[in-house]
Amino acid sequence: MLQTFIQIVLVGLAVGAAYAxxxxxYTLIWNAVSLVNFAQGDLxxxxxFVSVGWLANxxxxxxxxxxxTMLVILGLFGAGLAWGIYHPLRNAPQLSAIVATLxxxxxxxxxxxxxxxxxxxxxxxxxxxxxxxxxxSTIYAQYLVILAALAAMxxxxxxxxxxxxxxxxxxxxxxxxxxARLMGIPTARIIAFIFAYATMLAALAGWLIAxxxxxxxxxxxxxxxxxxxxxxxxxxxxxxxxxxxxLAFGVIESAGSxxxxxxxxxxxxxxxxxxxxxxxxxxxxxxxxxxRP
Amino acid sequence: xxxxxxxxxxxxxVILVIAVAIxxxxxxPRFLSVYYLQVADVTLINILLVLGLxxxxxxxxxxxLAQCAFFGIGAYAxxxxxxxxxxxxxxxxxxxxxxxxxxxxxxxxxLRLKGHYLALCTLAFALIVERLLVNWEGLTNGANGIxxxxxxxxxxxxxxxxxxxxxxxxxxxxxxxxxANGPLGLRIRALRDDSLAAQAIGVDVSRLKIMLFVxxxxxxxxxxxxxxxxxxYISPDVFSWQSTFSYLAMAVVGGLGSPxxxxxxxxxxxxxxxxxxxxxxxxxxxxxxxxxxVITFFPAGxxxxxxxxxxxxxxxxxxxxxxxxxxxxxxx
Numbered sequence: 001m002l003q004t005f006i007q008i009v010l011v012g013l014a015v016g017a018a019y020a021x022x023x024x025x026y027t028l029i030w031n032a033v034s035l036v037n038f039a040q041g042d043l044x045x046x047x048x049f050v051s052v053g054w055l056a057n058x059x060x061x062x063x064x065x066x067x068x069t070m071l072v073i074l075g076l077f078g079a080g081l082a083w084g085i086y087h088p089l090r091n092a093p094q095l096s097a098i099v100a101t102l103x104x105x106x107x108x109x110x111x112x113x114x115x116x117x118x119x120x121x122x123x124x125x126x127x128x129x130x131x132x133x134x135x136x137s138t139i140y141a142q143y144l145v146i147l148a149a150l151a152a153m154x155x156x157x158x159x160x161x162x163x164x165x166x167x168x169x170x171x172x173x174x175x176x177x178x179x180a181r182l183m184g185i186p187t188a189r190i191i192a193f194i195f196a197y198a199t200m201l202a203a204l205a206g207w208l209i210a211x212x213x214x215x216x217x218x219x220x221x222x223x224x225x226x227x228x229x230x231x232x233x234x235x236x237x238x239x240x241x242x243x244x245x246x247l248a249f250g251v252i253e254s255a256g257s258x259x260x261x262x263x264x265x266x267x268x269x270x271x272x273x274x275x276x277x278x279x280x281x282x283x284x285x286x287x288x289x290x291x292r293p
Numbered sequence: 294x295x296x297x298x299x300x301x302x303x304x305x306x307v308i309l310v311i312a313v314a315i316x317x318x319x320x321x322p323r324f325l326s327v328y329y330l331q332v333a334d335v336t337l338i339n340i341l342l343v344l345g346l347x348x349x350x351x352x353x354x355x356x357x358l359a360q361c362a363f364f365g366i367g368a369y370a371x372x373x374x375x376x377x378x379x380x381x382x383x384x385x386x387x388x389x390x391x392x393x394x395x396x397x398x399x400x401x402x403x404l405r406l407k408g409h410y411l412a413l414c415t416l417a418f419a420l421i422v423e424r425l426l427v428n429w430e431g432l433t434n435g436a437n438g439i440x441x442x443x444x445x446x447x448x449x450x451x452x453x454x455x456x457x458x459x460x461x462x463x464x465x466x467x468x469x470x471x472x473a474n475g476p477l478g479l480r481i482r483a484l485r486d487d488s489l490a491a492q493a494i495g496v497d498v499s500r501l502k503i504m505l506f507v508x509x510x511x512x513x514x515x516x517x518x519x520x521x522x523x524x525x526y527i528s529p530d531v532f533s534w535q536s537t538f539s540y541l542a543m544a545v546v547g548g549l550g551s552p553x554x555x556x557x558x559x560x561x562x563x564x565x566x567x568x569x570x571x572x573x574x575x576x577x578x579x580x581x582x583x584x585x586x587v588i589t590f591f592p593a594g595x596x597x598x599x600x601x602x603x604x605x606x607x608x609x610x611x612x613x614x615x616x617x618x619x620x621x622x623x624x625x
Contacts, residue, residue: 038538088589089589089592092592095545095549096545096592096593096594097588099546100584100589102541102584103581103583103584103588105581106578107577107578107585108581109577110574110577113574114574221535225416225534232413263428266421266424267421267424270418270421271417273413273414277413278402281406282410
């Protein structure tokens, strides 16, 4: 009983960690430029395809080199998005910019089909289907890799944001781009950095979950939605919120599908989400941004 | 602007819309193949959906992403009511009433939610409705859908359905323009531009928001009925939660808060992909890039561009549909 419970929580946390990585991307981009990038999940897909379709299957790179090369490629792509999508639309109405990211999502999914074909790809990852025993329960080792990767990423992010000049400039730009520019921070370049970093987080999530599922052009759609849900659950614009929201949503899904019904899992998970918002309209860590009823 | 000028401009608009509808009904079957005629019919249904979305999103400034759910509720309710032996008009009224009631049930508890929080809540609702349509097999026959729905006996007859849909869409268009031009429209615009100020001058903001949800949902339900009449079969994938983003895109690309924008956006979004089919596997990628370009060059939507051209051609002071005021709207 307890073993099953631990297993469910661990799997939920690991899946939630992937949501959290994507949700962090939403949050960072939102904080920096007030844009909800609905193509964030498709960057997960793109990362997985570059890694599996090109670097692993074509070039046969060793895994560590594969990961680093993929992150560099996707980072450059993310910076490109800042120039190609955000920059021309920085003065457009917010909704228009959101719709542009929907267009981007559509384009990315179909470009992926053109480049890598309609068949889903397989990826063994570092561990394949190795299982480990933990507290008497058995789970895929990959789940633990995901959790470890999230922890490592958060440590790196903490150091980056708190102790480096680049991180400070990123935080300043996110807080108030106008003031940051007046202080001599090259905000346009910093925003490109933020896009690159957010894209790398999403791509990392893709690399991590690829061994657990197939790599397919529509794998980002569900991640986009669930990461957005996680962002809202945690409180929009809050970095700890994105983290906690992602993990919590993963556990809700995992527990709901085991204990209640796997058929109605979406109904349960999103029903819980709506219920939470009824009582806490600003999410867990969000700042109160209430509409007068 | 005096009420006299208003009623005059409304009369012009009525004549114009009816004339365009009749012209479309006469000309489209002449120039379009059977396949494209069906695309035209689907376009009209999309116009209806986007007109509905316009109430809540364009006029109310409320980021609702539940339009596909009302579309589905209307379609399934009509189908099931007809299957239960009700005559078509009763089933239609019942289906619209149910959509509207669900709209109220969604609009009331989400009154406190704002911006992205409302967007996610309505999106979650759309997803839940879709999952119910798939999994509640006893009622909906699950993923297989329901086939051979009698409707009004015009399923698949694209040319006759064209007239039916033109009549429905023209009425829906005029109703929206009429509401937007009337006293209710003023209150709606006050809500959108500054809800606190609107409240201060005595606008019942809560009631107005719920009402916008209800009208929006009723339009969605009506579109659902139209879909059943056109196709004669339904399945949950037509009402998938992802499709709601297409309607959002149509509304924004066309231009928010303008019935003309709904028409232009739906036409662009439904017809252009068909025209791009010659590019084969590239066509959706190209279309995605096109959406980005349209948004980049016309951030206020296509109707904004069309109307500014029209306005420059007309005498000042007599705009013929005051609802056609495009608006730079920040969602949050």
